[in-house]
Amino acid sequence: MKRLDCASCNIKSSAAKTLNVAELSIMGEHCSEVKFKKGETIFKENAFSSNIVYLKHGIVKIHIEGPNSEQIIKISKAPTYLGIPTTFDEKINRYSATALENTTVCFISLEMFKQFIRNNADFSYEIIVDLCKSELDSFNNTVNRAQKNISGRVADAILFFHKEIYKSKEFQIPISRIEFGNFVDTSRESVCRVLTDLDNGKIVKVRGKKITILDLELLKTISKNG
Amino acid sequence: MKRLDCASCNIKSSAAKTLNVAELSIMGEHCSEVKFKKGETIFKENAFSSNIVYLKHGIVKIHIEGPNSEQIIKISKAPTYLGIPTTFDEKINRYSATALENTTVCFISLEMFKQFIRNNADFSYEIIVDLCKSELDSFNNTVNRAQKNISGRVADAILFFHKEIYKSKEFQIPISRIEFGNFVDTSRESVCRVLTDLDNGKIVKVRGKKITILDLELLKTISKNG
DNA sequence: AACAATTTGTGATAATCATCACGTTTTTTA
DNA sequence: TAAAAAACGTGATGATTATCACAAATTGTT
Numbered sequence: 001m002k003r004l005d006c007a008s009c010n011i012k013s014s015a016a017k018t019l020n021v022a023e024l025s026i027m028g029e030h031c032s033e034v035k036f037k038k039g040e041t042i043f044k045e046n047a048f049s050s051n052i053v054y055l056k057h058g059i060v061k062i063h064i065e066g067p068n069s070e071q072i073i074k075i076s077k078a079p080t081y082l083g084i085p086t087t088f089d090e091k092i093n094r095y096s097a098t099a100l101e102n103t104t105v106c107f108i109s110l111e112m113f114k115q116f117i118r119n120n121a122d123f124s125y126e127i128i129v130d131l132c133k134s135e136l137d138s139f140n141n142t143v144n145r146a147q148k149n150i151s152g153r154v155a156d157a158i159l160f161f162h163k164e165i166y167k168s169k170e171f172q173i174p175i176s177r178i179e180f181g182n183f184v185d186t187s188r189e190s191v192c193r194v195l196t197d198l199d200n201g202k203i204v205k206v207r208g209k210k211i212t213i214l215d216l217e218l219l220k221t222i223s224k225n226g
Numbered sequence: 227m228k229r230l231d232c233a234s235c236n237i238k239s240s241a242a243k244t245l246n247v248a249e250l251s252i253m254g255e256h257c258s259e260v261k262f263k264k265g266e267t268i269f270k271e272n273a274f275s276s277n278i279v280y281l282k283h284g285i286v287k288i289h290i291e292g293p294n295s296e297q298i299i300k301i302s303k304a305p306t307y308l309g310i311p312t313t314f315d316e317k318i319n320r321y322s323a324t325a326l327e328n329t330t331v332c333f334i335s336l337e338m339f340k341q342f343i344r345n346n347a348d349f350s351y352e353i354i355v356d357l358c359k360s361e362l363d364s365f366n367n368t369v370n371r372a373q374k375n376i377s378g379r380v381a382d383a384i385l386f387f388h389k390e391i392y393k394s395k396e397f398q399i400p401i402s403r404i405e406f407g408n409f410v411d412t413s414r415e416s417v418c419r420v421l422t423d424l425d426n427g428k429i430v431k432v433r434g435k436k437i438t439i440l441d442l443e444l445l446k447t448i449s450k451n452g
Numbered sequence: 453a454a455c456a457a458t459t460t461g462t463g464a465t466a467a468t469c470a471t472c473a474c475g476t477t478t479t480t481t482a
Numbered sequence: 483t484a485a486a487a488a489a490c491g492t493g494a495t496g497a498t499t500a501t502c503a504c505a506a507a508t509t510g511t512t
Contacts (some may be wrong), residue, residue, distance in 0.1 A: 132310060
């Protein structure tokens, strides 16, 4: 296993920031860094798992094979942990993670990670804060998926890419129309139709995967009211 | 504040089980036990919050006010923590909890709870395990809500009450038809129709709120395939 | 027990959205 | 660079489900 110099890593998680040099050195001995290309699977549902996965660079989708199609649960951007719930409680992964662009991840030995949690309460504290945040996100997500119509959900997704991922009004969406549908609980065709409507209304300029938000306020209104 | 004798409590959370007598005594000094009647609000979305809530007895619904209606995120049964994510990261509650039957909860001082997490890594560990479990549940929920049709989701809910809450084939559902709809992302009317179909097909006997599962296997099939 | 209020059940109708079909464009690969 | 494969856009159609309307049943109240 490649020895990593975690102490000098400047993309530490807030949990890792609580560790001292000695602890970071131990961590480096139980870590490996791997690069993935766009489209590659980082870890897969139902596969055995004994690593915590930390996303250092890049964007990934978290997805589960549903009864009808792939369900994209969320899209995550570095830096963040990817596989804490999936590895902590279960022996097998309960969801998959796939790179949406070239990414770098650290595979951290689960045993060592648990040691840190058991021995370092500050570390645990930060992990708990993280898990709480994602649970709240997940709850909000449930409401939005359930109660908004397709236009609202597509608008939501565009606003999500704008605010959470690219922090710009102009970006390339990292997913196909099919994946977009799997992300906002609708069909590829419906996504296309909503996008052309937004384009026709000069709210969002849509050119293939390239998105330019023209009227942010109106887009927010659509996100709220559908 | 009423002083509680946490040491002698036999409904301790797995986290609280890691505490020694001295710690449990401290906990008792920073806890208060409150009883709620069916229908009463335990804590409310957008209200200020400075307590961790532990459900000792009873069943509650966790809900969020959505753009169109109340969204029931989940239904939880004692013993469990209710408000970790809502209090840990935020100053205000991000969701409400309402008693579905007479319940007993402990309000635990957030400051003290954070002290335990910072000082007792075994305690933190158990909290993390809990949070991981609920995140996984939440992910599965997302898939089921998105990809199953109404029959499947209603069947799911009945199986949920059977397996997770009452552990019996016969029970009274603790929610109205409207709430049932808010729980499985549909209208009151659609819930009624699916329930009469299940009753007509002799799969589930439905008499008002009283449910008797007659054909468990068929119900599971409906849950899967709609 | 009688009344009011709420909850429930069910038919009719309308809206939303999925699916199908097919042509076009873009991307990948040989 | 040409061929093949994949992704995309859009119209037509049908299925699912929401909404409306109203009667029946249940629950709560005086």
